[in-house]
Amino acid sequence: xxxxxxxxxxxxxxxxxxxxxxxxxxxxxxxxxxxxxxxxxxxxxxxxxxxxxxxxxxxxxxxxxxxxxxxxxxxxxxxxxxxxxxxxxxxxxxxxxxxxxxxxxxxxxxxxxxxxxxxxxxxxxxxxxxxxxxxxxxxxxxxxxxxxxxxxxxxxxxxxxxxxxxxxxxxxxxxxxxxxxxxxxxxxxxxxxxxxxxxxxxxxxxxxxxxxxxxxxxxxxxxxxxxxxxxxxxxxxxxxxxxxxxx
Amino acid sequence: xxxxxxxxxxxxxxxxxxxxxxxxxxxxxxxxxxxxxxxxxxxxxxxxxxxxxxxxxxxxxxxxxxxxxxxxxxxxxxxxxxxxxxxxxxxxxxxxxxxxxxxxxxxxxxxxxxxxxxxxxxxxxxxxxxxxxxxxxxxxxxxxxxxxxxxxxxxxxxxxxxxxxxxxxxxxxxxxxxxxxxxxxxxxxxxxxxxxxxxxxxxxxxxxxxxxxxxxxxxxxxxxxxxxxxxxxxxxxxxxxxxxxxx
Numbered sequence: 001x002x003x004x005x006x007x008x009x010x011x012x013x014x015x016x017x018x019x020x021x022x023x024x025x026x027x028x029x030x031x032x033x034x035x036x037x038x039x040x041x042x043x044x045x046x047x048x049x050x051x052x053x054x055x056x057x058x059x060x061x062x063x064x065x066x067x068x069x070x071x072x073x074x075x076x077x078x079x080x081x082x083x084x085x086x087x088x089x090x091x092x093x094x095x096x097x098x099x100x101x102x103x104x105x106x107x108x109x110x111x112x113x114x115x116x117x118x119x120x121x122x123x124x125x126x127x128x129x130x131x132x133x134x135x136x137x138x139x140x141x142x143x144x145x146x147x148x149x150x151x152x153x154x155x156x157x158x159x160x161x162x163x164x165x166x167x168x169x170x171x172x173x174x175x176x177x178x179x180x181x182x183x184x185x186x187x188x189x190x191x192x193x194x195x196x197x198x199x200x201x202x203x204x205x206x207x208x209x210x211x212x213x214x215x216x217x218x219x220x221x222x223x224x225x226x227x228x229x230x231x232x233x234x235x236x237x238x239x240x241x242x243x244x245x246x247x
Numbered sequence: 248x249x250x251x252x253x254x255x256x257x258x259x260x261x262x263x264x265x266x267x268x269x270x271x272x273x274x275x276x277x278x279x280x281x282x283x284x285x286x287x288x289x290x291x292x293x294x295x296x297x298x299x300x301x302x303x304x305x306x307x308x309x310x311x312x313x314x315x316x317x318x319x320x321x322x323x324x325x326x327x328x329x330x331x332x333x334x335x336x337x338x339x340x341x342x343x344x345x346x347x348x349x350x351x352x353x354x355x356x357x358x359x360x361x362x363x364x365x366x367x368x369x370x371x372x373x374x375x376x377x378x379x380x381x382x383x384x385x386x387x388x389x390x391x392x393x394x395x396x397x398x399x400x401x402x403x404x405x406x407x408x409x410x411x412x413x414x415x416x417x418x419x420x421x422x423x424x425x426x427x428x429x430x431x432x433x434x435x436x437x438x439x440x441x442x443x444x445x446x447x448x449x450x451x452x453x454x455x456x457x458x459x460x461x462x463x464x465x466x467x468x469x470x471x472x473x474x475x476x477x478x479x480x481x482x483x484x485x486x487x488x489x490x491x492x493x494x
Contacts, residue, residue: 028388030387031390151273222469235439238443
């Protein structure tokens with residue numbers, strides 16, 4: 001298992017110290033501690049940031065300070081830009097959930113993730129967006145798309161924690177269990193269809209195609225484990241044996 | 248299709264007008280407009296709330312004012328309380344995502360949902376929590392679980408919008424299909440188990456409990472439609488009839 005490093009949240013040219021402090025609180029609410037600052041308007045350290053951060057002050061003490069965005073993301077293997085869908089730049093656009101789920105996978109494999117947040121009011125510049133591998137767009141009300149910096153940080157940190165916990169739960173829950181492969185499921189579907197076909201289940205003839213389609217859809221939509229597939233094979237064998245006279 | 252009414256967010260005895268205004272903004276960021284206030288400390292209307300709400304001021308103008316929490320939730324068919332896991336009260340505890348996903352289903356069927364938020368600092372009283380059908384607990388950092396009122400409202404409104412959009416996408420995708428009810432699935436599970444039991448499928452005896460558990464887990468984890476359930480009943484009847492001699 002490689003050593004894992006949680007995402008860094010990078011505030012680009014933040015203006016108000018209060019917002020930096022509120023962003024630190026929002027990060028720490030969800031257990032994220034790695035903050036980076038690119039050229040904060042009022043210099044650094046900033047007493048207004050410290051006053052607002054209260055319980056999360058140590059994030060500010062440990063924050064990395066950079067002159068430019070490229071320096072702040074130099075070590076990252078995956079960079080996300082939280083911004084409105086940009087015009088004229090072709091990038092994948094993800095929801096916060098999609099992005100942080102992907103990030104959890106990257107971090108688990110030893111990658112380094114950076115999440116960019118633009119300055120208040122003016123938003124992120126295209127030169128900074130160009131550094132990102134993907135855009136993250138929060139699905140806000142189009143009539144009132146006015147998330148502030150700390151709110152945006154809060155939602156991303158929340159989604160990070162959800163994704164990281166879900167990844168851990170999946171590891172725990174499925175420890176020992178095994179998902180069926182597509183091949184297992186395909187073989188199950190074929191076996192059922194063949195056995196039902198030869199015993200005259202698909203009747204009357206004009207309804208047979210619809211019944212087969214329902215059955216095929218059913219298997220392919222189901223999140224089946226290997227034990228599930230085994231017991232479903234077992235049921236068919238058991239019932240068919242009692243019938244067809246093969247037993 | 249019944250007329251649908253989005254959830255009401257109920258602020259119980261909120262203290263600072265600024266927080267009421269920030270909560271209104273957070274709701275409207277995600278398209279929610281139905282705010283209710285229970286006995287706000289500084290009276291109502293509140294100029295500080297209006298100043299903070301800016302673009303979301305009309306939520307305040309339309310907010311319902313109530314003397315007590317029971318009056319504020321009298322029309323709700325499902326009530327959620329956002330609070331830390333309570334001691335001594337036995338209630339289901341949901342994540343924001345689980346709660347709002349359930350709420351989207353209830354609203355789509357014409358139900359009325361209310362989400363309760365306690366006062367700043369002191370938190371929700373047990374009498375108010377007792378009104379709720381379920382607790383909603385945000386998965387915060389246990390070292391720093393200090394979400395403020397507007398942040399909590401923001402996360403719930405965000406999850407509401409995600410759930411409502413996902414429900415709409417599923418409706419589009421499954422237009423024409425009907426999901427099986429929990430009752431349908433339960434009846435399917437019972438029928439299979441009974442028929443397999445009487446035909447000696449659960450054998451040898453020491454493996455029977457494990458086989459039954461696998462089978463029960465299987466049905467309950469599957470996203471079954473009503474046609475799925477019908478065809479699965481049909482398969483069992485068909486195969487059993489060829490066997491047991493009942494046909």
